[in-house]
Amino acid sequence: MSISRRQVLAAIPAATVAAALPQGPAVAQDGRKVVTFWFGQANSDGQAALKRDLVEAFNASQDKYLLQLDIKGAAVNNLLKVALVAGNGPDIVQTAGPAYLTAIANAGQVLPLDDFAAKYKWKERFLPSLLNTGVYGGKLYALPRDYESMHLFYNKELFSQNGWKLPTNRAEFEQVADAALAKGIIPFGAGNADWKGVNEWLMTVFFNNVAGPDNVRKALSGELPWTAPPFVEAVELSKAWYNKGYFGKNYFSLTIEQSFLQVVNGKAAMALSGTWSFGTKSYGMSKPDSVMDVAPIPGLSAAVPKPLLHLACGATLSIAKNSQNPEGAAAVFDFMLTKQFYQDMNRDWPGKWALPVKDLPPDMLKGVAYPLFEKTISDMHDAFGKGQYGFTTWTFWPGATNSYLIEGIEQVWLNRATPEAYLGRIDTLFAQELKEGKVPPLPPRTS
């Protein structure tokens, strides 16, 4: 059969209309409706845990939906934005935290979850401080996939051998750091060669533990400029520590793994790192751990008298506006709240999927079988439940401000910008983004 040029031209509008017509959900061979989910980065342990504990377990738990998970790697955030705008994304939209979600939620690319939340009682089952990070204009657009915090990881063997005590304030911190330097030990194992975000891990600590979480919250609400003296003190302390060599000589050359291993191997005494460190075997942590220990980071100024945890949500989960199977996506979310999933995922990939459930009975954590991780999660759950936390930059700072916070601090540390100039630029960028509604929702805190 020959097709004329006119027939081809006539078919184009029809094909265009057909492509634009709403489509039903994809259906698997066994008749189940497919739920698609794009995941970001996952190491080999993580990929195995996702396959076994999430995909296979969910698909075996019911016969209506079939979960299909794709590991998209580090570029998932960019891919997702393009796919959502094109109306062609996955059913489950996972972002790298509230700071990424804000633009997507404001653009209406994800569905409000309030009806599902009422059906599955999510509001009663998630910690409010974390759940509130997904609320925009009074509607719930995302569930928190995990909670994280910066912690002080330290080599307890090294501390014991040298008679060092766990520091409880800035003076003690500097005493231990100076003693370590005098012995040729790096005070803090740190390196950003593979991930510049390490800069913001450190700045989260300095902003909160020096300036204080109340001042940080005020600044994030637009009530206090970032150029205020407490923030100048925070940036100046970060510079002083960098210049004293507290982060070692090779901060810009070491990868996260190399720098963390320095602590485990006793070449460095401590690391300021996040709870995700538990989930990477190559970092050298073990269960039970005879070398390493973990503690909340002490206050570094008179404004912060007690150790502080930092509220972070490493990923959010939403349902795409164009999803053909929102019920299936909601069923996956509800499956995540089962005790079995919580225990399996936290046992196999600790720290990556620490779902911020409201009730965390001791037996829920027992199944994880990792005492140090259980203790850390329990402390975090307690602090976050009571509203006692600081604010992490990657969760609550808007995009452009956060990008400059990460890049610009290197200029301060390397004497190419003053703390005042750095904070002045942060203040300018933040004011603009606050005006544009790009700052993620802030949960309340108690002292």
Add this chain to the structure above:
Amino acid sequence: MWLFALPAILINVFIILIPALLTFAAAFVVWDGVGIPAWAGLANFQRMFDDPVFWSALTNNFTWTLIFLTVPVIMALIMAAALLVAPAGRLVVQCIIFLPRILAVAVIGRIFQGMIFSPVTGIIAWLNERGFAISDPLADPDRSLFAVAGVDIWHWWGFLAVVFLAAMRQISVDQIEAARLDGAGFFTLMRYVLLPGIRPTLSLMLILTVIWSFQVFEFIYIVTRGGPAYGSEVLATLAYRHAFFEGDIGQAAAVSCVMSLFGLCATAVYIRLQIREGARSS
């Protein structure tokens, strides 16, 4: 004739012209990549010109261009001329110097980062252990751009040498032998016979170098991500940062327009040279 040109025209229109026009248009809006764009006039350009990082990135692009117009070109010319006048082992040498070109950029980046420059696992660590106080150039904002340029030169110069050698082999053997009989040494031969003989190829490669230098991205992004302290930031990495880390497509498009402007200038120079060359030969 139009039917023959149609596939090329369609590809150019849909893959190049339309995205280019959309990028140009995006430079005049505020857009986060998912919401609705809002007209911003020249605000993105105003903010770009007020940003000191833009100026340092532009300076780095010029530095990069200058490096690539000289160092690899001189190395490649000398190697090509040497292979022309001393053909023994030419095939083996060509294979060796061309090899880096076929390696993936990401692989080369990681090799230099981890096995050469790293003060823990690289040759620098080995030298440090033997008393040579050498620091990682990638960790120094004053040297990081030059260190990455060194990596890219290692990847690039062999290809240039092979191109130049191919062009030199088009020069009449009689002309070369006559020059040598007249007593021309290596550099005299180069100056008066080889360089004039490959002038069209040389000018094309120089102009392409200018265009590519304003588009440079992969090596810098993989090896230093533009750091530390913006020390190796160039326009392409800055545009990428605006678009994908800050969600500011308008700013990214404005930076991209500046990149394109330099590419267009270089293309205009090339077309002008072509026209002049055509007029001379006719």
